[in-house]
Amino acid sequence: xxxxxxxxxxxxxxxxxxxxxxxxxxxxPTLGRCVLSQxxxxxxxxxxxxxxxxxxxxxxxxxTLSAACVIARSIRxxxxxxxxxxxxxxxxxxxxxxxxxxxxxxxxxxxxVRGVCHQGDPEQPVANLTATFILQEDKS
Amino acid sequence: MSELDVLIRAAxxxxxxxxxxxxxxxxRFLGLSAQLEGATVVLRLPFSPILxxxxxxxxxxxxxxxxxxxxxxxxxxxxxxxxxxAKTIDFTVDYLRVARAxxxxxxxxxxxxxxxxxxxxxRAYQDQEHExxxxxxxxxxLG
Numbered sequence: 001x002x003x004x005x006x007x008x009x010x011x012x013x014x015x016x017x018x019x020x021x022x023x024x025x026x027x028x029p030t031l032g033r034c035v036l037s038q039x040x041x042x043x044x045x046x047x048x049x050x051x052x053x054x055x056x057x058x059x060x061x062x063x064t065l066s067a068a069c070v071i072a073r074s075i076r077x078x079x080x081x082x083x084x085x086x087x088x089x090x091x092x093x094x095x096x097x098x099x100x101x102x103x104x105x106x107x108x109x110x111x112x113v114r115g116v117c118h119q120g121d122p123e124q125p126v127a128n129l130t131a132t133f134i135l136q137e138d139k140s
Numbered sequence: 141m142s143e144l145d146v147l148i149r150a151a152x153x154x155x156x157x158x159x160x161x162x163x164x165x166x167x168r169f170l171g172l173s174a175q176l177e178g179a180t181v182v183l184r185l186p187f188s189p190i191l192x193x194x195x196x197x198x199x200x201x202x203x204x205x206x207x208x209x210x211x212x213x214x215x216x217x218x219x220x221x222x223x224x225x226a227k228t229i230d231f232t233v234d235y236l237r238v239a240r241a242x243x244x245x246x247x248x249x250x251x252x253x254x255x256x257x258x259x260x261x262x263r264a265y266q267d268q269e270h271e272x273x274x275x276x277x278x279x280x281x282l283g
Contacts, residue, residue, distance in 0.1 A: 013195065014192075014193065014195075014201075015189055015190060015191075015192035015193075015195065015201075016190060016191055016192055016193050016201035016203065016204060017201075019190035019191075042165060043165045043166070043168070043169045044165065044166050044169060045164075045165040045166060046164060046165075046166050047164075047225065048144070048163060048164065048165065049142070049144075053166070054164075054166035054167075054207065054211075055207070055210050055228050055231070056166060056170070056203065056204070056206065056207025056208075056210060056211065057166065057203075057207075059203045059206035059207055059210065059231070059233075060201060060202075060203025060204060060206070060207065061203070062203070063193075063201070063202040063203040063206065064201075064203060079235060079238070080202050080233075080235045081234070081235060082232060082233060082234045082235065083202070083206065083232070083233045083235075084230065084231070084232040084233075085228075085230065085231050085232075086229070086230045087227070087228050087229060087230065087231075
């Protein structure tokens, strides 16, 4: 099974990702880079006055995205160690969110991911993301 | 005064934040509940299949754990200061253990409130309060 099919399967079979409506937009296994989309949905709004999605939706999108980037590099993450999100500008209501990240370094035990969350222009990100993963132990 | 203002005032007095959460679509989507215990708002998230991140364990999605931590911080700040809700500047989660397919709790402790910024630490746990599944820290911009 190719890395791409693993990523597709991971996104397709993730119950919370399905509940949110997260979809795989693109995946480049060579770079360990993935793009995921999160549609704007009324039921995911955090602030009814502004109509902006709750920060938890961004956290779930970026956590899912980070794991997808690690899987894209044909490695199996065991668990997320940590995830940091910097909120750079307010999200525009009623517009989808895109998460774009890369797994840019893999060691024997750890994978490092960085990326952004934006709404169409990666140069105007809503949030920045860094995450680290502990990898499954090599049984060979 | 908005409806949310009225509900927050009532919640700060009664310690029952469920009527506030009922007005927030995403809190309803997850199934969040919150009650004051002492001076701390304790956020409760009953398990539901839509929260699953890993089907083979099964476990609660890391993003949901993060959402519970961030919500605990925002509610604790609103409890201590009133509206408006603070805005998250940055937010970090350390994942310590698998969050099993069971009820999850989250609490926040405000470390410092300045004129503009609050620094908050958070903790998420399941049946064993002294064995957190995740720790959070964040800086929040006060309104």
